[in-house]
Amino acid sequence: MSKLLEACLSNLWVQRFTFGLMGLDLRQDRRTLRSPVTYLVMMLATSFELCTVCGFIVQQRHDIVLCSEALMHGIQMVSSLLKMIIFVCKGRELVSLIAAIQAPFLRANIEAAELRVWRVQNRRGQIFSAIYLLMCAGTSISFLVMPVASTALIYYKSGQFVPVSSFRVALPYDVTNPVIYFLDCCLMVPVLTFFCCSTTAVDTLYGWFVFGLTAHYRRLELELQSERMQSSAGRDLDHRLDQLFREHARLLELVARFETGLRDIACVEVLLICVLYCSVICQYIMPHTNQNIAFLGFFSLVVSSQLCIYGFGAEQVRQEGQQFAYQLYQLLPWHEWSPHQRRLLLLPLQRAQKETKLAAYFFMLGRPLLVWIFRTAGSFTTLLNTLRAKD
Template identity: 25%
Template structure:
């Protein structure tokens, strides 16, 4: 289990959280570093909020994406710390279930976890690229203006209502370091929680695929067997395995439902504002930051929506495997009655919810469709303000 959580564990430790202690497997943290970093992030997020409130539309929207990222980072990391013991318990339960079912050596398990690692690496690279560009572009502009124009242009990664004059070199340095601290916290908090979410999804999916293989194996054994009573124990163990997967999936959905709701709602707004900033870009130096940020936000939404669709499809496929795997014309009535309950249970899809919606492909399509409407509304509002 632990080899699949290296990126998540590293990201959690950066912001002052240990995913688990070495001995007792409980949530542990470095209180001073985590809470001080969280407070600093929350304060600069509030300062961005004051700046947004007092600025015109275009300047406010330029900062809104970063502001929402700060809100999302603080809330998601806080939820994880509050529910840390339940997260650790769910991780251990999934690992123990895999050990009991002896599925870790199967190709389905390895395939799913290999894909999870690839997606986590790519997503972490996107987040780090966005954060690096936010930090590097102002420094490049400062060095260029100082070397070639003879005077320094002090530009911060993002604007906020700082209580001091950021045009002064000392206060600019303080503000710049504060902004970098905010970006590091936001990048690692989001990357950790989202890649951990991806780990849960792919491991639950691996369990469902291992269950399908187990059903096929039992069905094949039943096709050539004459004593069906000897297969009763194998069928019972397979049905128990199915029930445990559904229980852990329900626990996962309960844990992540508030996080998914906040994630989808905030990321949807971030997508709208980033696309608006890209369309109304005034300074070409901001193009790399906005473009890479837009790709990262889209990737973030795709991870959640495709994961919800993946869980739904793989859980529904179990009923088809049960129906097709067994020779029903030869199965005695007692075994048919035994298989009736999992067949009915598997026809009810395991959905990933966000309280008010189900997370799947249709939600992603709706987000992309309504993004254009929001951008049109913001553009119309800008035109009215300009004309007036």
Template identity: 80%
Template structure:
């Protein structure tokens, strides 16, 4: 059992597992699409279901409750398709960035204290990824299992086949036939697997980068304490600080690359999650008879966790940058430096104190953005509830 737990907590295990289920490979010097057939089958199945959702919304555009539920599923499908398209296009850069963040801890000069920092952050990241994966898996399983159980129970009690579905779609075929209904369920397996794996893989990969950047910042703080604690001579101190500033400049470059790579995905999350969160709220305040509360509960947790990953993840990176700048100012022995050395340190010190912000084109990720998302979702919900009351 301990060996299994160690394997599950290995670096990037959750991400590689979920991407492998979609036929993708997260390895350097390898093709991204390991199994093109699996990936494109899931994409086509999800695209087909998205078209049926759009058709349902057009047919029932006068019913706010049904449209809000169908919109919830449609927005999530659009989010998964867009995120995976961006991920496939930027996967080589992501793999290169992963290697750059892992390199300082795989170097032969890395000491035990630095490795413990990496292992601690990696374990926290993988535990969080495992919990998030279970939430996404619970959402997918409950979405398919609850209607199947209701259909089977009704058939067992009455002997009549009356298919139950919590998915608001306008299908081009008749699902009242048992064989067609089973085929439709098989199609939904592809769609739900794509939702679970794409959401888990991309979102937890963002979280992995946050934990990795945290480990790199704390490694610099540890190195600063170790080198300056030895009270070196003035010339040695200048060499230590020059090396430290060089590594910090490289880390800032990695943060900038991280922002550029995930900028599109974060923008998609922010733009779509407002409407998605609004649709989720509408299912609670405007319920109908066929409500799948098991799915709705899991899905609400997934959406809330998505907000925390991108919002608080950006806050964590900013906080670690501020902590490093503060420790740098406190630990540098200014009294041992010559006036010339103090003047030379002003520019790198000013750069270290610059606030680190992760953006998504029109947005700056952080807690204020979370407040804006909640307020926007609340405004959408109030509008839909007003339209429902008028009808």
């Protein structure tokens, strides 16, 4: 059991597993789109269900309650489709970034303290990824199993086939036929698998990058605190400073690549999450019938976790950069150095004190953005509730 748990917490296991189920590969020596057929089937099935949701919204456009319920499912489908299209387009760039973040910790001569930092951060990332995967899996399973179980229970009690669904859509076929209902449930399997895998894979990969960059900053802090740096002098000090500053410059380049590579995905997440969160809130405050409580509970956890990943993840990278700038000034005995060595410190100190900005085009990721999302979602919810009251 311990070996199985260790394997599940290995580096990028959750991401490789979920991307693999969609026909994608994170290995640098392989094609990103490993199985185009699997990927295309999931995309087409999800696109078909999205069209049925849009058709239902058009039909029920005067009913705020029904529209808000359908909108919740439609927005999540749009989010999954857009994020996976962006990932496939930027796949090689992101896989290259993964290799660049791992490279310093895969050296044969790496010190034990640095390796420990990497393992601690990686384990934290994988534990969070595993929990997030369970939440997404619970959302998908409850979405399909609960209606099927309710349909079977009604048939067992009354002998009549009354199909139950987790969401209302405008289907081009009659699901009151048991065979058609069974085929529709089979169609939902790739759709729900796509939702679970795309949401888990992309969001936890963003989180993995955050933990990886955190490990890089902690590694540089260990170098600042090392006895070799504190006691070096002369040419040896110049060499160690040069090495430290080069590593810091490479780290800032990795942060810039991280911001550029995931900017589009973060922008999609921020643009859609306000309306999505508003739709989720509406499920609790507006009157509904036959609500799938298990699905709604899991889905609420997933949406809240998405906000934390992108908001607090960006805040974590920013704080690690600030912390390194403080320690660069406080830990190095610069007051004992020669004027030449002090001048060497000016440019890296200035570079370290520059604020790390992780943007999503129109938005700056961080805690203020989370507040804005909650306020906007609350405004949308109040508007919809007012419209419902007037009707």
